[in-house]
Amino acid sequence: MMPLLVMTGYPSSGKTTRVTTIVDFFLAKYPDLKIVVVNDEQFTGFDREKIFSSSHNEKNHRAYLKSEAQKSLNKDTLVIIDALNYIKGYRYELFCVTKSAQTPHAVLWCDVGKVKALEMNATKPDHEQYSEKLMNELIMRYEEPNGQARWDSPLFMVQADGEINMEDLDAALFKSKAPPPNLSTVAQPLQPTNFMYELDRVTNEVVKHVISSQRQMLPGEKIRVPEAGEIQLHKHCTMAELNKIRRQFITYMKMNPLTDCSKLSSMFVQYLQTALQ
Numbered sequence: 001m002m003p004l005l006v007m008t009g010y011p012s013s014g015k016t017t018r019v020t021t022i023v024d025f026f027l028a029k030y031p032d033l034k035i036v037v038v039n040d041e042q043f044t045g046f047d048r049e050k051i052f053s054s055s056h057n058e059k060n061h062r063a064y065l066k067s068e069a070q071k072s073l074n075k076d077t078l079v080i081i082d083a084l085n086y087i088k089g090y091r092y093e094l095f096c097v098t099k100s101a102q103t104p105h106a107v108l109w110c111d112v113g114k115v116k117a118l119e120m121n122a123t124k125p126d127h128e129q130y131s132e133k134l135m136n137e138l139i140m141r142y143e144e145p146n147g148q149a150r151w152d153s154p155l156f157m158v159q160a161d162g163e164i165n166m167e168d169l170d171a172a173l174f175k176s177k178a179p180p181p182n183l184s185t186v187a188q189p190l191q192p193t194n195f196m197y198e199l200d201r202v203t204n205e206v207v208k209h210v211i212s213s214q215r216q217m218l219p220g221e222k223i224r225v226p227e228a229g230e231i232q233l234h235k236h237c238t239m240a241e242l243n244k245i246r247r248q249f250i251t252y253m254k255m256n257p258l259t260d261c262s263k264l265s266s267m268f269v270q271y272l273q274t275a276l277q
Contacts, residue, residue: 002077003173004069004098008085008145009110011048011130011138012121014160018110019082025166026078030174036072038065039082048130052138062090066097073101078173088143088151089275095151100256102178106169108156109145116160198261199253203268207242210272228265231273245275 005022007015016039023035040046043064051057065083072079085091091107098105112120117139121129130138147155154172158164206225213223214236222230249271258264 002073002075002079003104003106004073004094005078005080005169005173006085006091006094006105006107007080007082007110008091008107010086010112010114010117010142011084011135012117012124013110013112014120015110016082018108018158018164019080021164022080022108022166022169026170029170032076034077035080036077037080037082038068038072040065042068049134052130052134062087066090066093069094070097070101073097073103084138084142086138086142088145088149091145092151092274096252098178104173104176104178106154106156106172107145107152108158108164108169111157112160114139120160195257195261196254199250199264202261202264203246203249206265206268206272207239207246210237210242211239225265225269228269229273231269231276233276237276242272245272248275 007019009015019037023037026033026035040048040051040061043051043061046061051061065081069079069081081094085094095105118132118135121135145152145155147153154176156164156169156172206228209225210223210231210233214233217223217233219233219235222232224230246268249268253264253267
């Protein structure tokens with residue numbers, strides 16, 4: 001499978017301009033390469049103010065971008081997601097897509113400061129600009145990538161007046177080995193007799209254990225989940241928050257079922273920890 005490149009950065013931080021540079025470089029180097037760029041404007045009826053001012057609309061929009069990228073991954077196509085990709089949990093989902101497809105993956109961060117992003121936004125045509133209110137809201141929400149996190153690695157950073165190290169990016173995307181699949185991303189034969197029952201039971205028990213344990217603990221302390229590992233919460237979580245993550249995990253596991261249900265609890269604990277970081 002060919003690689004996935006995830007762009008990220010503040011609104012109006014120059015992501016699309018960088019994508020053009022990347023596309024030109026790789027087409028010159030690999031004339032037969034097919035490149036698919038998935039971006040916001042391809043979403044039917046895209047209206048940045050409407051999309052990013054509603055969590056429901058934004059969730060649907062992110063699902064569209066992920067689906068389009070996933071559909072385009074194949075053995076002769078470089079896929080680039082040219083969008084904000086500002087939520088680390090979403091970047092983790094994209095990383096899981098590449099793990100499942102066994103394809104290389106990289107993140108390119110247009111590391112432009114708030115003042116510069118606002119300046120760049122103001123130079124755009126009116127129909128392409130974000131309102132100042134929405135710009136400020138999205139900048140506040142932005143979760144910076146961390147190269148130490150596997151879903152943000154390898155991480156390439158470029159500032160407004162900087163240049164991308166294209167040779168290093170080429171090596172990361174086309175000359176590195178795809179990450180090996182693991183139990184959480186490889187589709188295994190489904191055990192229809194008990195898998196869904198165990199998935200529901202185990203995840204429900206973990207959530208109840210976390211809710212019960214955190215009542216006697218301070219934020220920052222680790223909660224030990226028997227035979228599953230530890231979770232470190234930086235704040236007390238509500239049942240609704242944990243159940244939302246639980247539903248996401250269940251949805252993912254339905255598409256990637258296991259034959260060994262004994263691993264479900266430790267996988268869910270790891271998933272919870274990642275989602276709550």
